Amino acid sequence: xxxxxxxxxxxxxxxxxxxxxxxxxxxxxxxxxxxxxxxxxxxxxxxxxxxxxxxxxxxxxxxxxxxxxxxxxxxxxxxxxxxxxxxxxxxxxxxxxxxxxxxxxxxxxxxx
Amino acid sequence: xxxxxxxxxxxxxxxxxxxxxxxxxxxxxxxxxxxxxxxxxxxxxxxxxxxxxxxxxxxxxxxxxxxxxxxxxxxxxxxxxxxxxxxxxxxxxxxxxxxxxxxxxxxxxxxxxxxxxxxxxxxxxxxxxxxxxxxxx
Numbered sequence: 001x002x003x004x005x006x007x008x009x010x011x012x013x014x015x016x017x018x019x020x021x022x023x024x025x026x027x028x029x030x031x032x033x034x035x036x037x038x039x040x041x042x043x044x045x046x047x048x049x050x051x052x053x054x055x056x057x058x059x060x061x062x063x064x065x066x067x068x069x070x071x072x073x074x075x076x077x078x079x080x081x082x083x084x085x086x087x088x089x090x091x092x093x094x095x096x097x098x099x100x101x102x103x104x105x106x107x108x109x110x111x112x
Numbered sequence: 113x114x115x116x117x118x119x120x121x122x123x124x125x126x127x128x129x130x131x132x133x134x135x136x137x138x139x140x141x142x143x144x145x146x147x148x149x150x151x152x153x154x155x156x157x158x159x160x161x162x163x164x165x166x167x168x169x170x171x172x173x174x175x176x177x178x179x180x181x182x183x184x185x186x187x188x189x190x191x192x193x194x195x196x197x198x199x200x201x202x203x204x205x206x207x208x209x210x211x212x213x214x215x216x217x218x219x220x221x222x223x224x225x226x227x228x229x230x231x232x233x234x235x236x237x238x239x240x241x242x243x244x245x246x247x248x249x
Contacts, residue, residue, distance in 0.1 A: 072208035
């Protein structure tokens with residue numbers, strides 16, 4: 001289970017909440033071009049809501065990519081310009097029979 | 113601010129701890145914000161010149177995605193005002209008959225923070241890049 005490790009402290013275990021969000025939205029559904037828009041919106045919104053409930057002083061960026069399975073390859077990478085002692089990221093991969101889903105969570109600290 | 117010396121432990125050289133003055137800055141200046149249009153143009157140009165006629169390969173593309181993320185981030189850093197933290201996310205895939213949708217949402221300060229995105233495709237591959245800029249107080 002992945003945690004976002006910030007400095008020496010794991011600020012939250014994001015992969016559990018993200019996995020649960022994806023499962024509840026996509027579950028056993030088959031890839032549907034007409035529904036993809038509302039699915040990604042729902043996943044991203046639910047993830048963000050969960051993060052906000054943690055009540056930490058962070059700005060969050062959540063990205064979600066849903067791709068139809070067709071045998072084609074896909075790679076994702078990210079590069080961040082930030083304070084490595086306070087900021088962190090976590091990635092969750094999920095798939096079912098017809099589609100792949102990748103969710104990234106980036107947490108950027110706010111100094112109060 | 114004056115530098116202060118701190119002791120870290122026996123037998124180790126002292127670490128200089130700099131104390132900075134308060135800037136009393138609450139937000140970015142007018143006209144000094146994340147310019148989404150400009151960043152998008154930079155991304156589009158950089159993608160086209162970096163990928164051009166590149167062919168997708170399962171082994172090479174993983175590295176390509178990573179180096180692309182770093183390259184784009186460095187290019188974007190040049191056109192973004194200071195005190196902005198950047199998150200650059202790249203998706204690189206094989207061109208097939210599949211469909212793909214990328215969405216993102218953020219919890220931030222809409223006065224100062226923003227994002228830009230760009231896409232590129234040729235016969236062999238496609239790339240989607242998003243750069244979020246978050247103001248650091």
